[in-house]
Amino acid sequence: MSSGQEVGAIFGDGAGPATALLRSPTVIIASIALWGMNVCLFRLFGIDYVYILQLDLKKEEDEKKRKKKTITKGGIITHDEVPSRKDEAGRAGGDKIMGEGDTSEEGVELLTPGGKNLSDKAVSTTSGRYGSNYDITENKLLSLAFILIVTLYFTSFVWIDIGRGSTFGAIFFFYSLVLVGILLPFPSTAWMRLAARTVLQRAGALLRPRCSCLFGKPRPVPFIDVFFADAMCSLSKVFFDWGMLWLLATHYPHPVPPMGQMIIIPSCCASIPYLIRARQCLIMYNVGKHKNDPARYQHVLNAIKYSTSLFPLIVSAYQKTMAGELVAKQLDKVLIILLAINATYSLIWDITMDWGMMKNPNIIVEKTVGQCLPSSMFGISNNNLDFNRANCIDVALRPRLRFGTALTLVVVVLDVCLRFSWTLRFYERLLFPSNDAYILCTEFLEVFRRAVWNLLRVEWEHIKQSRNISNGKKKVHSPTPIASGSGIVSASSSNMNTNISSMSMRSLSPQQSSGISLANTSALPSPASPPKSSNQPRERVRS
Secondary structure, eight states, rough: OOOSSOOOOOBSOOOOOTTTHHHHHHHHHHHHHHHHHHHHHHHTTTOOOOHHHHHHHHHHHHHHHHHHHHEETTTTEEETTTTOOOHHHHHHHHHOTTTTOOOOOTHHHHHHHHSSSSSGOOOOOOHHHHHGGOOOHHHHHHHOOOOOOHHHHHHHHIIIIOOOOHHHHHHHHHHHHHHHHHHHHOGGHHHHHHHHHHHHHHHHHHHOOSSSSSOOOOOOOOOOHHHHHHHHHHHHHHHHHHHHHHHHHTTTTTBBOOOOGGGGHHHHHHHHHHHHHHHHHHHHHHHHHHOTTTTTTHHHHHHHHHHHHHHHHHHHHHTOOOOOOOHHHHHHHHHHHHHHHHHHHHHHHHHIIOOOSSSHHHHHHHHHHHHHGGGGTTOOOOOGGGGTSOOHHHHHSSSTTHHHHHHHHHHHHHHHHTTTGGGGGGGGGOOOHHHHHHHHHHHHHHHHHHHHHHHHHHHHHHHHHHHHHHHHHHHHOOOOOOOTTTTTHHHHHHHHHHHHHHHHHHSHHHHHHHHHHHHHHHSSSOSSOOOOOTTHHHHHOOO
C-alpha cells in the first residue's frame, strides 16, 4: 500500500518507455506470476488455501440452507428447528484442530479430490468439482504470465514501431487479444474462464452492500472478499492508470490538457480499493457491535489505516497539476510525512494484526532477553527463565509457524524493507531514467510485497479458523482445564480423584495401600481442618 501511491506523468500523449498505458498491464502480469509463486508455496507447505478462502462462503451457504424452509408431508419445518445430520455428528464426537488434524467445522476430515488428508501436504484444488482442465496450478499461472508479457511487448513493437501507431491503440489491441483468448472455447483455457468468472464475482460482491443502515443487521464480510480487496489496494496505481486511460480515450487523438479538474477521475479510480476496504472495516465494526464484541474497535483502527493511504495519493496527484515549483516543493515535504505515517502504521498492523505476531512486547522481552543477550546486563536470573520454550525468534514471531522460522523471518524482513520502498524517491535521478520508470519500479515492489504478505496472511487466517473451531468444541465437550503446578483443584475434581484413589486402594493389599497412602499424604499440603466427607464414617467402620 505505502509504496505505490505516487503517480507518474499525468498529462500529455502517454509516450515513453514506461508509459502508464503499458505500465498497468505489466504490473498485472507480474501479479499473476507472483500468485503462481504463492500457489507453489502453499502446495509445498501443505496449506489448503482454497478451503481457507472459501470457508466463510461455505458457512454463509450452510446458514442459508438452515433458514430455508423445507416442505414435508407433515407440514413446513425449518432447519432452525430440526438440526441437520452434520450438526448432530459434530455435537456427538470430538474433532481434531485444523492444522494438526485438519478437520472442518462439522467434524469431517478435509480431504483432497484424491482422498488424501491435508496432513500429508495434499492441497485441494478445483479439479474435484470441475475437472482437471479447471485446476489452477503454479505452472499454468507462470506460463500464462510469460505468454502475456511476450504478447504485450510484441504487439506494442508491431503497433508503435512498425505500424507507426499510437500507444493508445497498442494497449487497446492488447486488451482485445487477451479478451478473445479467454473467450475462445478451448479446453486448455477453461481454467482461465473460471478464474476470470471468479474475479468478476468477487468484484461484484465488493460493490454489493452487506449491511442496511435502516433495516436488518449487517452480515460479516467473508475472508475471500477481504483478501481480494487487499490485493486491489496494492494495485491502486493500476486503477489510477486506468483512469488516465479513460482521459486519453475521451481526448483522443489530442493530449490531455493540463487542467486541475482532469485529476479527479484518476484519483477517484485509485481511491476505490481503499474506500472498499475501509467500508468493509466499518461493516465488521457494526457486526461486532451487534455481537457486543469488545475488540470491535480494531476495525475502526483498520479503517483509519486505509484512510492514511488516500492522502499521499491525493497530494501526489495534486502536485502534478501545480505549475509553480515553490508550491510543488512544499507539497513534497508534506508527501514525505504522509508516506512515513502510512508506512509505519501499515507495517505495525501487518505484523501484529494481519500475521498475529509480537502482540505482547512485555512477554517477548521477558522470554527472549535471557536467551538472546547475557542476563547479567539486565539483572535477570537465568533460573527464572523457562529454557524449555522456543528460542527467541519463535517467541517473538508466533508459536505456530507453518512456513518455518527461517522463511517467516525472511518474509517479515522483506515486508519491513518494501513498506519503505518509497524512499527510493530520494535517489530517483541517480537510479531511474525518468519519473515513470521510478513509478513502475515502486509498483513492482508493491505487488511483490503483497505476494510475500499473502503467505503469512493466509497462514494466520488458517490458525484463527482452527482456533475458532477448537474453541467451539471445547465449550461443548471439554471440561475446565486444571493448571499444572498451580495448586488449585476444583471440588469436583478433588472428589473424583478421591473416589479413584479409594477404588485403586481396594484392589491392593493392606501393606501396599498403607505404603502408597503414606507416600501420597507426605507430598500433599496439610489442610487447616480436615474436610467433612461422606467417606469418613465408612473409613472408620473399615478400620
